[in-house]
Amino acid sequence: MKNFLNNINKNKKHVSCFLTIALLISLLILTSGTSCSSAQSTTTSLTGETTGSTGPDSSQILNADPLNDGKTISIWDSAQPKDRIFLMESINNFKKINPELSVNARHFRSEEELVDVFSAASISGAGPEIVLAGFDAMKKMAKENILKNLSNEINFNIFLGGLTELSSFDGKKYIIPFSSSDFLVFYYNKDLISEVPANFDDVIARSKELLGGKDPKYGFVINALETDWIVPFIGGYNEWFYEYDSGDINLNSAAMEKTLNFINNIFNVEKIIPANNGYEELNNLFKSGKAAMFINGVGAVDEYKEAGINFGISKIPRNTVTDASPTPMISGLGFMVNSNSSVKSFDTAKKLINFMVSPDVQTSWALNTSSYPAIIGLETDKLSSNDLIYNILLQAKVCRGKPQEEDMQLIRDVLRMNIESVLSGDISPADAKEKMQEDLLKLKSGEVELKDYSTTTINAGSSSTKKDNASSTTNNQ
Numbered sequence: 228m229k230n231f232l233n234n235i236n237k238n239k240k241h242v243s244c245f246l247t248i249a250l251l252i253s254l255l256i257l258t259s260g261t262s263c264s265s266a267q268s269t270t271t272s273l274t275g276e277t278t279g280s281t282g283p284d285s286s287q288i289l290n291a292d293p294l295n296d297g298k299t300i301s302i303w304d305s306a307q308p309k310d311r312i313f314l315m316e317s318i319n320n321f322k323k324i325n326p327e328l329s330v331n332a333r334h335f336r337s338e339e340e341l342v343d344v345f346s347a348a349s350i351s352g353a354g355p356e357i358v359l360a361g362f363d364a365m366k367k368m369a370k371e372n373i374l375k376n377l378s379n380e381i382n383f384n385i386f387l388g389g390l391t392e393l394s395s396f397d398g399k400k401y402i403i404p405f406s407s408s409d410f411l412v413f414y415y416n417k418d419l420i421s422e423v424p425a426n427f428d429d430v431i432a433r434s435k436e437l438l439g440g441k442d443p444k445y446g447f448v449i450n451a452l453e454t455d456w457i458v459p460f461i462g463g464y465n466e467w468f469y470e471y472d473s474g475d476i477n478l479n480s481a482a483m484e485k486t487l488n489f490i491n492n493i494f495n496v497e498k499i500i501p502a503n504n505g506y507e508e509l510n511n512l513f514k515s516g517k518a519a520m521f522i523n524g525v526g527a528v529d530e531y532k533e534a535g536i537n538f539g540i541s542k543i544p545r546n547t548v549t550d551a552s553p554t555p556m557i558s559g560l561g562f563m564v565n566s567n568s569s570v571k572s573f574d575t576a577k578k579l580i581n582f583m584v585s586p587d588v589q590t591s592w593a594l595n596t597s598s599y600p601a602i603i604g605l606e607t608d609k610l611s612s613n614d615l616i617y618n619i620l621l622q623a624k625v626c627r628g629k630p631q632e633e634d635m636q637l638i639r640d641v642l643r644m645n646i647e648s649v650l651s652g653d654i655s656p657a658d659a660k661e662k663m664q665e666d667l668l669k670l671k672s673g674e675v676e677l678k679d680y681s682t683t684t685i686n687a688g689s690s691s692t693k694k695d696n697a698s699s700t701t702n703n704q
Contacts, residue, residue, distance in 0.1 A: 297571025299329040300579070301355035303345060305338045306560070310406070310596045314359070317591070321582045328575055331355075338364055349373035349565050356576040358563045362393040362402060363631050365563055369396040375564040377403055380577060385584075385602050389557040392471045392628035402561035403580055404601035406592060409629065411459060411555035412525050412622045413544065417537045419444065419519035426547040427489075430520065434499040437519055445518040446499055448509045451490055452646060454639040455556060456522060460486040462554025462627060463546035468638070469630045476634060478641065479664035485548075487649050487656035494650055525619055526597070540618045542625065557626035559601060599623060641666045 306314055311334060318330050333355070335341035342364050348354030350373060358368075368374050378400040383391050390404035415423060419437065424430045434446025450456045461468055466482030469475075494500050501512070510527075512518035514534045522543060531538050543553045562580045564573065582588060589600035590609050593616055606620040629635065645663050648654045654662065 297569060297573075297575050298327060299331065300357065300572050300575050301331040301333065302357040302359060302579070303333045303335065303341055303355045304359040305335040305341045306359065307597060310598060313592060313595045317583060317588055318579075320588075321579055324582075325578070328578075330579060342367060345565075346371055346373060349567055352567055354565050354567060356565050356568045356572050357579065358565070359405065359560055360563065361560055362390075362558060362628070365394075365402040365561065366396050366631060368563065369399075369401045373566050374401040375566050375568065375573070377401060377564065381580075385604075387557065387601060387603060387623055387626065389554075389623070389626040389628040390559055390561070390601055393558070394561070395472065398472070402563050403584065404559060404561045405583060406596070406598040407557055407559040407601050407623050407626075408525070408598040409559070410525055410557040410623060410626050411456065411522050411543065412619055413520065413522055413541045414513065414527070414531065415520045415539050415541065416513070416516060416518075417539050418516070420539075423539070423541045424520075424544045426545045426550070427493075428547045430544055431493065431497050431499060433519070435497070438499065444516070445501060445512060447493070447520040448500055448504075448512055448518045449493075449522050450506045450509055451494065451500070451650070452643055453506070454635070454642040457486065457490065457642060457646065458638075459522075459543060459553035459555040460489055460546070462625075463543075463549060463551050465549055465551050467554070467627060469627075469634070471628060471630075474631075474634060476630075476638060476667060477664070478638070478667055479660050483660040483663070484656045487646065487659055490646065491649055491656060495652075525599070525622075528615065528619075529597075540615050540622075542618065542622045552625045554625055554627045555622070556629035557623060558629045559598065561601070593620075637667060637670050640670065 302318070304311065304314060315332060318332060322328060322330060335344070338360050341358065341360060345354050345358050346368060349368075350371070354373075358364075365374070376399045381403055383394060383400065386394075386404045387407055389410075390407060394400045394402050394404060413423075420433065424433055430447050437444045437446040458468060461480075461482045464482035464485050466480050468477055468480070468483065470477075494502075501509075504512075509518070509521065510523065513521040513523075514531065514536060516536070528540075543555065545552050562583070564576050568576060584602055586602065586605060586608065589602050590605055592598070593600050593605065593610060594613075599616070599619060603624060606617050606624075610616050610620065630638070641663050645654065645659045645666070649656055649659050
């Protein structure tokens, strides 16, 4: 009996030791989880009023500490290096005027990594208060129900219309625009163009003059086989191809037929565009002074400055028939708020966001980074004296939101193939618009697969572009 009791006592010691170790491990895991869940950012609405969280998620907390006073928040980003530097400067300026608040920042190498880590953290009840990312990322995360509904937290009328179009998912707004980028503008060589053409009749006339001169040069060039360069003209005919709420795509429209007729006219009738040229060839024509006017991405500004071109920028000339401006697609970055944020930390997050979209910060952003403001009205303020930025802002005001990438890839494939057929005379614009819609439906259903084209990208953060590996324009010049 004595031995039996001794064995029991020994086992009790072992069990006690095991339970102690298990408890310590549990505490370490909880502590680690709490430290990783520092999501800190607080802001007031743009009207200057402090607003609290609304909806059923307002009772959730981000931090396991029930005494969290919301004075420390976190923001995660994957911004480009130049933008990242100024982002940190802006956050530091915010802290100087709000010394009682603290903002922790974490940078990710890619937006994909940022979204994956944030999604996992938020689903587990942690993560930062604020995420700065693109509009496609917002839609992905909104589907996971990890973002706060910001519809009633801000006046979205202060933002560029194209960015506002991208701010909604399922009828609610989950992102507050912060910067704009990735859109087309009209470049012209000041040594060759003394007055910017008002419309495309003027563009064609000036192009003919330059081609017929003693030292022939191309007037206007455009990358016609790339969808991003073509769809702005649909907007110039007062229609559009994309429904933002539903994601419906309509390529079979009167405006599409007119756009295809316009492209065919400048290539095959007026013959002002060089044949068999892709992006790089056209870009080099403009950089070398052999082309006077070129529609290209806003990110090429630094490239042209380095090349020493005496260039200017303007809005794309108006449609001669409708007198409406073509509407390039636009994208950018915006702020999203973690659905786990406590009421107090949400207030702090709104205060920071309000600061970041204020006119002063947005103006400084335009002057110090590779992207542009998200709010309207700055072209009449401090930036009006900067001719390049002033005209870039005018163009941004008439842009439409760039559809999510998975939809754009389908549209690019369909348009690229059919525009090439129009320019080669294999199909009429009227038939092409109907075929494009049929091709789109077949692609979406998986019935057909088109060629694997590498897309030319308009990168506002960089002057680099990927050359289209597909066949170049094959018209009948």
